[in-house]
Amino acid sequence: MRRSMRSASEGYDELKLRPATKDDRDAIFHVRKLFEGPEMTPETLGNHLQSLDLEKQTRVVESSEGTLIGYAELWQRRPGWFTPQIWVHPLSQRRGLGMKLLQALEVCAFSFSDETPCTLLAQPSGAGRAADHLLEKRGYFLQSTYEVRELTMRTAPAPIGSVPGIQIRSFVPAQDAQKAFEADNEAFLDQKGYISRTFELWSQRLKLHADDFDPTLCFLAWDEEHVAGGVYNHIERGVGEVMHLGVRRPFRKRGVGTALMRYSLAEYYQRGITTVHLTVDADSLTQAHLLYERLGFQVKDTYRNYIYELSKREQRAQ
Template sequence: MMINELLPRGFTARPSSMEDLEAVTRLINTCEIAVDGESETSLDEVCTAWQMPDFHFETDTRVVFSPEGECVGAVDVGHRQYARAHMFGNVHPNYQGRGIGTYLLHVAEQRSQQFIPHAAPDARVSLGTGVSSKDQATQRLLEDNGFQPVRHFWRMGIDLDGTTPAAQWAEGLTLQTMAPGTERTLFEVDEETFRDHWGHIPSTFEEWERWMVKRESFDPSLYFLAMDGNQIAGFAFCHNEKELGGWVNVLGVRRAWRRKGIGLALLYHAFAEFYRRGVQSVYLGVDAQSLTGATRLYERAGMHVVKDNIRYEKELRAGRELSTQSVEV
């Protein structure tokens, strides 16, 4: 059977384009609200993902339309070093159970298979995706197609009321925000720190720059650096997503400076700054089984789990795992 035959009669599919940005974002938000009661994906986030280096609409996306021309399904596919492929797909709640999800899944797997010749010859190649723990229909679809749950990731949040404790800094540490021209230094520190996180595969500076700096919500005054002299000890890169709240997109402390309270101080400082700017809620994403104990830090800061996502994976080729799986303590 050809993949296109999986679509219901009268439904059509084509690669996405930037003209579909608003329609696809609305679709994603509709699906999020149906499953979890609120949306969390911004137009800026989707736009940034579609502008990543090595992303191609023609090969890496599909959008599905109903006979009436409504956007009812969409998927996009990316990769890290061609070995760790990932997909992000959605089907409108009113159109589920008609084979659209199966179609999008097959499109994503077919595209991911094309990455295999470009991966390191001995590398394990897999396709992964995240799904809300409440979305049992998608979990069944994935499992019926050979995917297995491998990890849980939490969205944690806190509602701010102005009572956040003041940040306490270890002796000799100072706080500053991102200065112009320091992008590559911050990228290198970010990469160094996140080698200790499960599933990490090194990215390129161009990928990091697009995701962290070249986006509408980028604000260097929300990129906080804990400095020990002229060395970066820890960092919190935050974005104000307006109606979606404040986000601590990346929080890290370098190995030599861990267990000095820097992560907690950075969080408290970020909370206070968001509150000063009128932001009522702050969120972040974290590996529920964090190798560095990040979940305990966030709970100590007053955050709680607001959403549980399950990462599913399907092995496309056996081999050497390139991503971080454990950390020497």
């Protein structure tokens, strides 16, 4: 079948690669809407683009006729760590444009990191494997696979129960934050690829200083004066989000994680929130996914974490 888009037959020499501009919003939306849900609108995309340094963090590919057929953006997770995201119009795929955009974003990463080697973390999702093949061809390696799980509560959740020697209470940031942070860092030492965070980065990840952060949705498990584990929750568009659940090694296999989740589900249900989402490492050394399975969470999607270490020498060679 012959493709209707003329650019599908064009070569690299006829294409234009450049940073995005604010005037590209509608053209970028036209490409991205083919891959994303209804929650993305031209307005939300426009607000997102305003949050980026378009010169340093974005690239578009145009056909010889000036049609935007590909878009890519780079966002910084923490110093030296970046995630590339790429969208190529279906009629222009399988021509190497994804690789061209990926390499362009790798070069962009160095504008943020000076002499520090960069780490790229790509996260393709869904059942398709085209993006995985692209990343593997480029030299990225698969570090982990995550499941996106969902629970719909049609009736009140099971009773909370108790754990001997453990007290569970709401998180009070002013007095609990430092102990909670230290416990959380320890709890995730078994996670593949985990890098210990500073208190500031931990606070940012959990949105502790955001206007809509609600500490009464978060719970800590205490063994006297020591934090055994914690769960941090958030409500987004009427859906409960379990941002983070961690239990320190000495307190595992005692039902602490289950108790923290039951407290969370009970609080959500009391507030009229009956759908809850979370993500979990499908190959977790702690087998956390089995805990969520027992609580009734079903797999709705998956995404893979691909890692690539990019040196200055590679950047100069591109």
